[in-house]
Amino acid sequence: MAATGQKRVREDPTVRRQKILAAAEILIGERGFNGVTLQDLARHVGLSNAGLLHYFASKDKLLLGLLEDIGRREIALSEPFNAAIREAERNGVSTLPAVRIFLDVLVQRFSDQLAQSRFLVVLQTESIDPAHPAHDWFQQYEVQALHFMGQILAPFVPRPEMTARWLHALLNGLGQQWLRAPDTFNLLDEWQEALTLILPKDGTGAR
Amino acid sequence: MAATGQKRVREDPTVRRQKILAAAEILIGERGFNGVTLQDLARHVGLSNAGLLHYFASKDKLLLGLLEDIGRREIALSEPFNAAIREAERNGVSTLPAVRIFLDVLVQRFSDQLAQSRFLVVLQTESIDPAHPAHDWFQQYEVQALHFMGQILAPFVPRPEMTARWLHALLNGLGQQWLRAPDTFNLLDEWQEALTLILPKDGTGAR
DNA sequence: ATATAAACCAAATGATCGGTAGATAGTGAG
DNA sequence: CTCACTATCTACCGATCATTTGGTTTATAT
Numbered sequence: 066m067a068a069t070g071q072k073r074v075r076e077d078p079t080v081r082r083q084k085i086l087a088a089a090e091i092l093i094g095e096r097g098f099n100g101v102t103l104q105d106l107a108r109h110v111g112l113s114n115a116g117l118l119h120y121f122a123s124k125d126k127l128l129l130g131l132l133e134d135i136g137r138r139e140i141a142l143s144e145p146f147n148a149a150i151r152e153a154e155r156n157g158v159s160t161l162p163a164v165r166i167f168l169d170v171l172v173q174r175f176s177d178q179l180a181q182s183r184f185l186v187v188l189q190t191e192s193i194d195p196a197h198p199a200h201d202w203f204q205q206y207e208v209q210a211l212h213f214m215g216q217i218l219a220p221f222v223p224r225p226e227m228t229a230r231w232l233h234a235l236l237n238g239l240g241q242q243w244l245r246a247p248d249t250f251n252l253l254d255e256w257q258e259a260l261t262l263i264l265p266k267d268g269t270g271a272r
Numbered sequence: 273m274a275a276t277g278q279k280r281v282r283e284d285p286t287v288r289r290q291k292i293l294a295a296a297e298i299l300i301g302e303r304g305f306n307g308v309t310l311q312d313l314a315r316h317v318g319l320s321n322a323g324l325l326h327y328f329a330s331k332d333k334l335l336l337g338l339l340e341d342i343g344r345r346e347i348a349l350s351e352p353f354n355a356a357i358r359e360a361e362r363n364g365v366s367t368l369p370a371v372r373i374f375l376d377v378l379v380q381r382f383s384d385q386l387a388q389s390r391f392l393v394v395l396q397t398e399s400i401d402p403a404h405p406a407h408d409w410f411q412q413y414e415v416q417a418l419h420f421m422g423q424i425l426a427p428f429v430p431r432p433e434m435t436a437r438w439l440h441a442l443l444n445g446l447g448q449q450w451l452r453a454p455d456t457f458n459l460l461d462e463w464q465e466a467l468t469l470i471l472p473k474d475g476t477g478a479r
Numbered sequence: 480a481t482a483t484a485a486a487c488c489a490a491a492t493g494a495t496c497g498g499t500a501g502a503t504a505g506t507g508a509g
Numbered sequence: 510c511t512c513a514c515t516a517t518c519t520a521c522c523g524a525t526c527a528t529t530t531g532g533t534t535t536a537t538a539t
Contacts (some may be wrong), residue, residue, distance in 0.1 A: 075486055075535050095401050099306035103527060115529085117485050124527065183371065183400070190397035193390070193452050194302050224465075230449060230457065231442065231466055239440025245400050250437065258431075259438055262469050267400065282505050282516055310497060322499080323517050331497065 068223075074111065080122055085110050086131050094184035098128055098199065126196040132202045135181060148169060150217055164217050165264070168232070172256045175240050176247075179232050186241050207233070223266050228263060235259055281318065289327055292317050293338050294387075301391035304398050305406065324355055332405040339409045342388060357424055371424050372471070375439070380461045382447050391449055414440070418429060428472050433439075435470060442466055 076084075088109040092101045103124055121127035146167040153160040175182045188206075192199040205223040214229035222228045235256070243252045278426040283291075295316040296433055314324040328334035353374040382389045396414075399406040421436035429435045442463070450459045453474045 073487060073534060076487075081486085094347060096403075097304060097306055097398055099304055100398075100401070102525080113488050114527085115489080118528070119486065122528095139321070180511085187397055187400065190394055190448060191304055191307075193308070193394065193448070194304075196303075204452070207449070227457070227462055230446065234445025235438065235441050236445070237448065238443070238445035239437065241397060241444065242414070242437060243440060245411065250379075250434070255434055255437060258434065267395060270419065280504060280517055285516075288516085288529055309495080311495085319516095322519080325498065326516065329498095436486085 078120075081110075085112075085120055085127070086134050087116065089127060089131050090135075090184045091180045093128070093131075094180055094187055097187055098197075120213070124215075127200055129202070132199060134262075135185070136202075136206075138181075142174065143167075149253050160217065161221060161264070164221070165260070167217070168260060169253070169257065172240075172266075173235065175236070176243070176252055182240060183244055186237060186244060189237070190202075222263075231263060274466075286321075286329075288317075292319075292324065292327055292334070293341050296334060296338050296390045298387045300335070300338075301394055304394055305404075306398070334403055336409070338391075339406060342392070343409075343413075345388070349381070350374075353421075366427075367424065368428060368471070371428070372467070374424070375467060376460070376464065378443065379447075379460050382443070382460055383450070389447060389452055393444060393451060396444070430469075438470060459474055 081221075085106070089101075091108055092106055092109060103117055104114050106127075106192045107114050110117065117127075121130055146163070149162040149231060150167065152161050153163045188199050189203050190201045194200060211226065211233060214232060215225040218225040218228050218232075239252060239255060243250070291312070294309075296313055297415060299313055299316060310324055311321050313334075313471060314321050317324065324334075328337055342395065344388060353370070357367050357370040357374065360370045364405060395406050396410050399410045418436045418440055422432040424433040424441075425435050446462060446466075450457070
């Protein structure tokens, strides 16, 4: 019944582009990249099939565009916390409080930005396949995330790369359980509780 | 060039069925359920499209058949360890050693039975979508897994259901990282190291 | 007004999808 | 040897896929 748009709506291209990416994030996060068709997406944006492809040359390109966008967002949002850590470092103060805040905000954002989180979780798994169009992006993403986490954990734990993998795994794993059944537990609580086991109480001593 | 089978190979139905399920486990584990077509699968088994559908009425039914099979395998394989735990309980001995073994074998099996592990990881994520044909199965699977883990952890940790979720999350998360890049770390090592933080050293005292 | 650029659409492309129908061929029982 | 059974095939179905072609509409700048 969703009347075949008689009137053409000509929208500001940057706005339209954002709407497309937002819809793609939601749909792909729900059904996976292989589970979403261009016509699905087009209909959600209020555009024809060909209208969509005016913005992104192909389905794959659209996915890469979305990943690029998310990458930018991710960097912009985490920058202030990185800065806080570097500042503590510069001031000779323990970086632990800043690291704790960073880790908590990470989880906070997971539930605040539900669509993006679901998208990342779903596509990270789907892209294990080397032939998946997002494979390389997530490969890099994970390496960088683990590297960064390892760095900020280095002053506090004996094997920072290992601890980084634990935290990355925990965040993804708990996040996924929470996506499936959000009402069965409190994500932030369980995360913070786990951190008390993994991170040290005091500020300085490694191990 | 894989010559269009001139000669008909008539195979024992139960064997053929197993081959189909084995191929499905591998293919779906690589590309996800939505990423695999019946013709892909048929070709891998050396069967025509229609030949495949002689064994499973539809693509969805095939998936459910595979899940059923995996469920049976899973139960059969974990039964001895469950028994060991119950036996320790009956003998008044601490169940901790048996629990540790159970948890280690869990991870051991993850890398031993690569195809099944990849399948479970990939489909668990894909089936977050309530409309996915495997959604209900994994919902149940997770509830049961968490419940069982919570039970065997109860004597050792203050909040067994929470710890169960941690372990489930860690196993999935580490497993996924390892599936993507198996050469970058040793799965069993990192798992056991994490367990030393999460499980108690001694046998009895909770907390 | 008129022209230019580009945002957008209808319709068609060939490929491929999951699934069906009706033959055909291998197999074990008698 | 013959028959019934069924595992398997070829051929086809309508639907849907991503993408292309070529035109139509709208905003803007002159």
